[in-house]
Amino acid sequence: MKNRLRRLLRRGILVLADIVILYCCALFASYAVSANLQVVYANTLPIAGIIILQVAILMAFRLYNIRLVDSSLDLAIRGAGSLLLSGLIVLVLTLTGTKDFAFAFRLTSVYASFNVLLLLGYRIVYRVAFSYHVRGSSGNGYPKTLVYGAGEIGLQLARQFYKKKLPFNILGFLDDDPAKQHSIVGGVTVLGSIDSLSEVLRTTQAETLILAITNLSSDKMRTALDTAERFGIDTKIVPSLFEMEQGRKTVADIRSINFDDLLGRSPVTFDKTPIREMVYGRRVLVTGAGGSIGSEISRQLLSYEPSQLLLLDIDETDLHDLSLRLHQYQAEFSQDIMPIVCDVRNVPKVDRVFEKYKPEIVFHAAAYKHVPMMEYYPEEAIRTNIGGTYNVFSAAVRYNVARCILVSTDKAVNPTNVMGATKRVAEMVASMLSNDITKIVCVRFGNVLGSRGSMLPLFLEQMRAGVPITVTDKRIIRYFMTIPEAVSLVFLAGTLAAGGEVMVLDMGEQVNIYDFATRLVKYFGDGRSEVVITGLRPGEKLFEEKLSDKDKTLPTDNPKVFKAIVNGTLQPEEFAKFIQFVYTMEPSQLVRILRELVPEFSYQGPASLESGT
Structure with missing residues (x-):
């Protein structure tokens, strides 16, 4: 209320100042044309009416909405437009009253010139005097x-x-x-x-x-x-x-x-209109919502105003914290944002979630993602990344969900580790289940800077502890994207796909991990840490294929999103039988079937896995 009164007072002062200046303009014009002020004195009421009309036109052009300190080209355009219109009106009125075109034209021209000079001039002088001043050397x-x-x-x-x-x-x-x-x-x-x-x-x-x-x-x-x-x-x-x-x-x-800046990569920009059209007013389910990617998906989804946001995760602590943040720490649950504790491997529970909440869009981000860990426990990656994906998308098909988006990874390209191979099968599951009613698309992207368990948090923890930063090879390179950028492109890719496709993102320039770690120690270290080489881990690639390689992708309407050329399909009947026994098979059996499903999978895991874990 106080700010509103101050704003109205400021505009009132401007109006009064303009009225005084317009009256002075009339005096100047009268004297310039006839060498006396009789024209003004003899026509006080008509001139008052003209001034009031001019102020009204200035208001209509919103000239008083522009603060003096912000006077700029916008002021010049609005001011010139309003003064031109009011000048034409004054000319017509003067001509009507005098019947003398020459006199009316001379008087109006001089009057309008003074209008422009004084009305706009004092605003410009104010800005020059109080804004573009010369600062002292200090x-x-x-x-x-x-x-x-x-x-x-x-x-x-x-x-x-x-x-x-x-x-x-x-x-x-x-x-x-x-x-x-x-x-x-x-x-x-x-x-x-x-x-x-x-x-x-x-x-x-x-x-x-x-x-x-x-x-x-x-x-x-x-x-x-x-x-x-x-x-x-x-x-x-x-x-x-x-x-x-x-x-x-x-x-x-x-x-x-900060640490992201050391990557030196160009930011990604795009039109958000298609994303809003996809999400606005719809019920949206996010699996794996408590994770780094899932939580950012959830946060950005709110800006597109879904009718209901469903947050599903097995980790109740992460889920609770996310729900609190999205509720601005004012609530834990609401009809607009509903956290759901659920394991995507639990078929009956997943089915109940879809039956009760009837989501219209699903973002499936629930997955095991840590490459070395999954080499030791391949059965967990297979049961969650493949079985969980099958459960979620099968339920989506049964309940006629309009669109599902699978968050995949560049490690699904010619995989050399269990995690990458399971994500490739998850992509094939999505393609197998996609239909005209439920369109399921996959989106691959590379490494996400700052996600839990990724390179940057590990390096920072090592620096805080004062221990060496471990890099596996001096030559190792990766493609990186920040979490918000990656999620926004996931949304965009989801809007571009028609269903059944694997979409890939342009991740920008590659980053040498050793160089990045060296710069991190140099600019943010305290002298206790150094970079050491430890050798490649099981399943780790030295170089990762660029997702947007033109020989492996097709262009789309957006230059940052491509459609992958992929091989391999699943037979629904045979795969359904595999899913029935996925929770009872030995790890060695599961790895053998995984290699059959993904022939290009070059398995490099520990030999002990072959005999069971």
Whole structure:
């Protein structure tokens, strides 16, 4: 209420100021045309009516919605439009009253000119005087700062700086575009490129470097960080494009470098309209909701406003914590968000869930995913990743679910481990059960940075403990994506598929794990940890095939999503018999059948598994 009154008072002051200025314009115009003020004095009431009409037109063009400090091109457009319209009306009224076109035209032209000069002029002068002021050399105590990136984001930072909304004293830009060298962008000079960073730092004595490029390559990221470290200056970065698109951050939310930034990969952007059309107003079930991927799926789903979100997981602690977070810690259960404790291997329970809640869309993320662990316990991976997927999708078909999306992995491509082979069979299960009513699609993506049990959390725990960071091979490379990006592309791929397909995501540039670990220790370590080589683990690949290889995929309408060319099918009757006995077979039998189902599976597990576990 207080803010509303303050806003109305500010607009009222502007209206009064404009009324006074418009009356002065009438006086100036009268004197300029006839060398006296009689025209104004003799027509006080008509002029008052004209001024009131002009103010009404300015209101209609929403000129008073623009704060003086934000005066910009929008002000010029709205102001010019409103003054042009009001000028034409004044011309018609003056012509009607005087019957003298020449006099009416001269008077109106001068009057309109003064309108533009004074009404828009004082707003611009205000902004120049109180916003784009020249700061003192001290920068109000803020650190002297260089900004790498003189594009749109850098320009926004410059504007925030001049508005006193940025706690940094910007000295200049750095940009790799030759056309911008030594030019002025937003009132700030481009002092050089990233290659001249050392020289610019010596000259300016800057204390902070802000990286204002959302798609900075890993090489340039490394150059910037290494140079900044050598000069002992702090390095900050703007939020990723993905964070800004999600509405969680703005350009001004500058933060320190974090672990994700070391990847130096370009963010993924896309149109969210198809996702909203798929999810809005529907009942959505997420299996494995308590996991890293499942919880992010659940969080993002809420932004698309499903009628009911069903969270299914076997881990009651993770499920409870997720439900609390999604309820903003105000409740544990609700009709809108319902946590369900359930094991996807429990056929009767899965069936009851579908019968009771009648989901219309299913995201199946429940799975065992840790490669080395599943080499020792293949029966658990087979029973959950294959049997659980069969149970969920069979129930979906029985209850006429409209669309199911299986979260798969790049390790299903020519698998060398049990986990990857089970996910490949899960894909074949999805293809086998998909039909015209229940469309089931699979989405493969690579390694997800920061997911539980993945590389980054392990490295961080090792650094905290002061023990060596373990990398299996100096040559090992992987494709990475952040959890929010991966989940958003899962949604998008699900909307593009017609049913029965395996969709794959463009994961960007590959990352050398050894180089990443080395940079992690260098920039975030405390001197106790070092990187050591331990040798490849059972089932681990040195290089992973790129999911979007044109020889193995077909393009779709979105350049970040492809359709995989896959081989292999399941025979429904024979597979149903296998599922009947999957919980009683010995591990060695299950591995043998897994190799038959996935001929390209190159098994590398411990020999002891062949004799049972």
